[in-house]
Amino acid sequence: MILIGENLNVMSHTLGPALREKNAGPIEEMAKAETAAGVDLIDLNIGPARKGGDELMSWVVETVQSVTEKMLSLDTTNLDAMEAGLKVKKNKVLMNSVSLQTSRIDRGLELALKYDADLIGLLWSNDGMPRDVNERAMHTVDFVYKANEAGIPNERIWIDPIASPVSVEINQVKACVEFMGMLGEIAPGCKSTVGLSNVSNGAPDELRCWLNRTYMIMLMRYGLYSAIVDAFDKDLIKIARGKRPDIVELVHKIMDGDTPDIASLPKEMANYAKTVRVLKGDSLYSASWLEV
Amino acid sequence: MAFEIPKTAYSGKIRQIKLGKGDKAVTVGGETAYPFYLFEGEMPNLPKIAMEVYDMPPEEWPEAALEPFAGVTDDPLAWAQKCINDYGAEMICLQLLSTDPNGLNRPADEAAQVAKKLCDAIDVPLIVWGTANHDKDTEVLRMVAELCQNKSLILGPVEEADHKKIGAAAIGYKHTVVASTPIDINLAKQLNILLGNLGVSDDLLAMDPTVSSIGYGLEYCYSVMERMRMAALTQQDAKLQFPIICNIAKETWKTKEAKITEAEDPKMGDAKKRGILLEAMSATALLLAGADVLIMRHPEAIKLVREMISDLTAK
16 A cells, blocks of 8 residues: 655645745654654645746755655646656656546646656546536546556556545445455556545544545555555554554454444444444434434 | 336434423424335424514514504513413414614513413423524523523524533523524534534434525525434434524515515405415425425414424325
8 A cells, every 4th residue: 555645734823824935944854754654655736826836846846855865745726846857856746636627637738748757547537526426437538548648657647536524425435445346347457546535525633534545545445555644643643654554354244244242342343443434324424423 | 027116225313302491392203204204214203383472573574464463562471371271382483673773672581571471381392482683692692591491492503603601501401402504515514513522412412404496596405404314314424413493484485576565566466365375385395305394474374384293204
């Protein structure tokens, strides 16, 4: 399981201002901290960066690659900024992301080819977010076809089926898992990724980790290749590295319809059990889902 | 092989709760199947209709809505008695509109006196509804709860932001709480959990999913209520197995479509008929989604809905 650290992010209260002021200190610290935490890639999320995005991205890429050897994921919807980052990269990078929208896909693919970058294929089309598993499949076929035509092989495409918050629409949460099981057949050789923390968007901060970890296990079961994650969730990293087979086994059993007596489980296991039930749609989410 | 009609597999049941006290108390809930699916389960208590009474003379009501209450709109007690005696109301809902801080902002103690006068004089269950202003509702509903202690009122709306204080007063003075959330099933479940944690008994809890009229997002309310019933009845979600109260009248009658006169727009047709039908149709849709108590206004609309209930439950 490849982990992409999400923490170098323009939304952060400390890093947002540092990015705007091009203050290298906090950015370098975060890059070092994520490296030490053991993620495989570091996502550089500068947001839409409409004004001066190109200058900002090249600065961030240079700043971060001066302190870490980790592969970088350039995260912006501004393709000029994307290209500026690609121009100054030392090693191979991941473009996060190229969506299916007509206005973006051609240029995105062109950049991936020109700079020999891997790319996240975001299944966001002209109609917005895919509505179900079938639209995800359809968009994947479209995306891969266009990428291949442009000369990009499947191995360089990381499909992102878009995870949505459990509190918004449970069917979308389920569709993402179902899709992961189909991806290998639809697009052999393609990799996959998911913005994992989306699933817990809106949940109480201190409880989000339970949803993130459990959802990761569910998606990993169907071959999820990578995920964009909180680099500082130690238990999540342990699970991703195969060090918590006990939790994985429990989650798989419940996915298969097993109904363990949750009350008799130790607290940690009970939390995972309750969370799978919520993410499978067996039990309706509420902010107190771990208490009931 | 003979054809077999497929049946939903139900695993849960809506809680049966008693509203009010004495001879005129009503029981709602208890369903073991989707609304009016009498071929799949039971609906032991038919939905009830509470008639609205306002604590101040209505402003900007269309003529059709005022007509049935001519002469009593400045006296909540006379209004309530008219509803009970002339229109057969089995419940009353006192809307404490005068307490609205953006309106008359009447003090809590005055409003509570009105509630007290009403609950002493009538014997049908009394719903007391605030203005959804958290600070003011906390003040008003707490005082109502205390002044009308042991009268088994039904107090609403109780929202996440004011649930602790109003909930505690309801527990202390033995009233039913209406948990109100903004058209969101996850938030509805959460508030029920919070009220349970606070100590509100499962027998003293009903839900208000927040509803709107035909043409103003009724479909969305319908779908949230439908999902509540699916979770309650087919997923054993104990935290959603509560009766549902829908405060629909004011949502219908405030719409442009209910207010505009025939003279202003002849193609809209007869205003009275239109308003009544809008209320009755909105209420009927909510019944089909799972409403256990409807708060309604026009006697003719109520008559239509009662007929619908009786048609749908005819043996």
